[in-house]
Amino acid sequence: MSMEQGNLSINSENIFPIIKKWLYSDHDIFFRELISNGCDAITKLKKLNIIGEFSIPEGEEFKINVLVNAEEKTLTFIDNGVGMTADEVKEYINQIAFSGAQDFLNKYKDKANEDQIIGHFGLGFYSAFMVAHKVTIDTLSWQEGAKPVHWVSEEGINFQMGEGDKAERGTKITLYLNEDSYEFSNEYRAKEVIEKYCSFMPVPIFFKNENATEEPEEETEVESEVMEDSIVDAEVTEDGKVAETKKEKKGPKPLNNPEPLWTKHPNECTEEDYKEFYRQVFHDYKEPLFWIHLNMDYPFNLKGILYFPKINTEYDSVEGKIKLYSNQVFIADNIKEVIPEFLMLLKGVIDCPDLPLNVSRSALQNDGFVKKISDYITKKVADKLSGMYKVERENYEKYWDDLSPFIKYGCLKDDKFREKMKDFIIFKNLEKKYVTLPEYLEAAKRLNGEENTEEVKAEVEETKSESAGEPKEEKKDTVYYVTDEQQQSQYIKMFKDAGIDAVFMTHNIDQPFITQLEQSDEKIRFQRIDADINATMTESSSEEENKELDKKKDSLTEAFKKALKKEMLEVKVMKLKDAKVSSMITLSEESRRMQDMMKMYNMY
Ligand code: ADP
């Protein structure tokens, strides 16, 4: 049987409704796509310049202009990049999903290795049809003898093209907006979207409202005053900057910052730079505690800054924001497939052009490369924290209350993080000093060694063997803890009097954290300060007294069983050192944890 062969063809009339609906859930994203295409076009030209195929004319200022016209309901994007020849328009625009960016990279990848080209998917341009019923392109290629091209398409289904009249090199794209997308020709709405997606794109973006009767001169004057101040600053610090600032002063300011802080080397950034950048990006006027500047070229390219925000109270909802970029183009906030969940408590920016962002999110989650990236970020965070513990313990302690929920959450969520951080977890003790667990246990042992007399030890043994039937388990190191300083103040006092220390565990995260610590270290057990009477607090009694106490115990047990109608009940009678305390109700650690858990699940 002979088989017919061929390529599947896509009919644009069928595919467009699908693309429009599913390609991007946010319609405003066409701004990002069209502006990033302009950036790409300029980057390409710079590359051609580097490899000697093109020479940038003197005084050339690369930029992208965005023009809104609310009366005409149009939006225009103009760049002075490579432009396109008629053949290129046919190849890259008329053939959907044939990405010219990919083509360019393939062609020049050995010559210009630092690939900063944003496009990958070959669908970006068509996002214009999500908001416009008609789109025109006017373009003039950089190539010698190239003729300007005019291209127009209604609904992105068919097109007409011919010779145009564009006189300067570059591309101008005009969108005639659909009725339901008129908002994008509004100056403020347009600026808002540009800020969202394009704040850090690598080429200056200028904005113009074509309906504005006058140029906003007043604004420029005010700004130039501010500029003057910064010139004074600049003169003091750095010569090169002065000239730049002066030049800027004459022209309007771009909407974006083409050189965001993360693109610089950490050595070039001052503390104030980091704080300023934080305010600029997160509009958070509380200062961050500290930050990590990620700067990695190999084996993958990743740059960024992670900030540890200040958490004001225990009840503050800890919610950070990590913005993901690819070559300075905003991709999304809080992509949990890339950023480990517990790091979502931080605020920051991450630029990773190597991420395979053209795949679905579920594929991202299972991508080995993405996993490496997220492991790298986790490691950097752990390194920063442990480094701080080792060389700036004072600061570490100062920040601990803010850091601890984050670190504990990280330990719960991520084994590798826990492995790296476990020796650097500190606990506030009864003296309000910070100790690590080993430090706490060490102190407890010293205390036992000095104070516990033979008799007390014997007594401890006795009580142990009394707990009938239980297999003799290995002796565990007990860590006493306080969850509520006020409520447990009586116990705190007794502990202090007896010279026994305890640590504060007052945050919601502490209970699961304790459980995890017990699971990962079999020798440690945590016991709330009011769960039992510590042997050190009781006084040894003579044999006579013991008999007496036993009798009391029996009658009291009966009485309590009757009163509380409970069979499972244990009454202990002993002589306490502190004569002021006559009786105490304790609830065993296990029962209490069970109750807490049931409360949590509303079963109690
Ligand atoms: P991608 O950017 O992923 O390649 P797009 O649909 O955004 O896909 O663009 C398709 C191609 O059209 C680009 O790769 C580029 O070759 C060409 N193109 C689009 N916009 C411009 C522009 N402003 N200047 C020059 N070429 C452009």
Ligand code: MG
């Ligand atoms: Mg593109």
